[in-house]
Amino acid sequence: MMTGFRLNLSPLKEPLGFVKLVEWLTAIFAFGSCGGYSGTNVISLFCGNGTNETLSAAFSYPFRCAPNRSFNRQHCIQTNKMDPQDHYSASSAEFFVGVGVVCFLYSMVALLVYLGYMHVYKDSDFGPIIDFLLTAALAFLWLVSSSAWARGLQTVKHATGDAGIAATLGVCAQGDVTCRVTEFASLRSLNVSVFGFLNLCVWAGNAWFVYKETRWHTHTRVTERSCPQKP
Numbered sequence: 001m002m003t004g005f006r007l008n009l010s011p012l013k014e015p016l017g018f019v020k021l022v023e024w025l026t027a028i029f030a031f032g033s034c035g036g037y038s039g040t041n042v043i044s045l046f047c048g049n050g051t052n053e054t055l056s057a058a059f060s061y062p063f064r065c066a067p068n069r070s071f072n073r074q075h076c077i078q079t080n081k082m083d084p085q086d087h088y089s090a091s092s093a094e095f096f097v098g099v100g101v102v103c104f105l106y107s108m109v110a111l112l113v114y115l116g117y118m119h120v121y122k123d124s125d126f127g128p129i130i131d132f133l134l135t136a137a138l139a140f141l142w143l144v145s146s147s148a149w150a151r152g153l154q155t156v157k158h159a160t161g162d163a164g165i166a167a168t169l170g171v172c173a174q175g176d177v178t179c180r181v182t183e184f185a186s187l188r189s190l191n192v193s194v195f196g197f198l199n200l201c202v203w204a205g206n207a208w209f210v211y212k213e214t215r216w217h218t219h220t221r222v223t224e225r226s227c228p229q230k231p
Contacts, residue, residue, distance in 0.1 A: 011114040016213065019206040020114065024107035026199050031100030033193040034093060034149070037061050039185025041160050043169070048176025057165065059185075061097070063156050064090040089159075092145075092152030096196060099145040103138050103199070121213075128213035135210050139203035146196035153190055160185070 011017030038060035045053040110131065113121055121127045158164045162181050166172040172179035 005116040006119060007116055008118055009115060011118055015209045016206075017111070017114045019202060019209060020107055020110050023199070023202055023206060024104060024111060026202055027100050027104035027107060030193060030196050030199055031097045031104065033189040034100075035061050035097040037189055039160075039187070041165070041181050041185050042183035043165055044180050044182045045171065046178040046180070054182075055169075057160070059156075059160060062090040062093045063152075063159075089152035089155045092148040096145045096149035096152075096193070099138070099141045100196075100199075103142070103203070106134065106138065125215050128210060129215070132207060132210040132214050135203060135207045139200060139207055142196060142200040142203055146194070146200060149196065150194050153187075153194060156190070157187065 012021060038058070041057045041059075043055040043057055045055065047053065113127075121131075159168070160181070161184075162179070165181055166179050169179055171177055
């Protein structure tokens with residue numbers, strides 16, 4: 001059996017290779033839209049003495065700390081103290097991005113095999129089986145990570161909204177001080193990243209095409225053809 005590299009682009013014209021290319025692109029889109037995010041909210045303090053003050057609250061991936069941790073100044077004639085709220089959505093965001101990176105790397109390796117070693121892939125019993133098992137496992141990870149990040153994004157929105165800022169910023173707890181977010185950071189890319197569920201559909205669909213390359217599917221078809229039909 002020849003095992004050398006043979007460049008062949010024809011697998012990209014078939015579902016097996018084309019869907020794998022789509023997986024590679026959607027993985028980049030998924031972890032890029034979440035992992036590269038940073039934003040800033042503008043918070044207005046309406047003080048009881050008639051003065052108004054403005055704060056800027058920056059937050060970014062992995063959303064590990066409460067957004068206003070850096071403030072420790074006098075506002076409204078009172079010391080601004082922060083309540084610790086670390087890791088409010090870091091785990092789900094990092095899990096989601098981590099799955100995206102793993103899928104990106106696996107798709108790239110799989111494409112290399114499809115385009116250069118398809119003759120070895122088809123002649124091997126274990127290649128398609130390993131490919132199927134990994135594809136199915138990664139589809140399940142997309143389900144788990146996308147669900148976790150969808151919940152984590154809601155936590156991020158709450159923590160950076162009026163209620164979350166009021167609970168985090170110590171000066172907002174004073175009865176004569178009102179805190180409001182007057183300028184919200186755009187969460188467009190984070191909202192788009194929740195479409196990681198699309199990756200679940202793509203990987204689950206690709207699992208079927210990979211399964212058709214395994215001996216399990218071939219054995220089933222041979223068995224069906226060999227069974228005599230009832231009159």
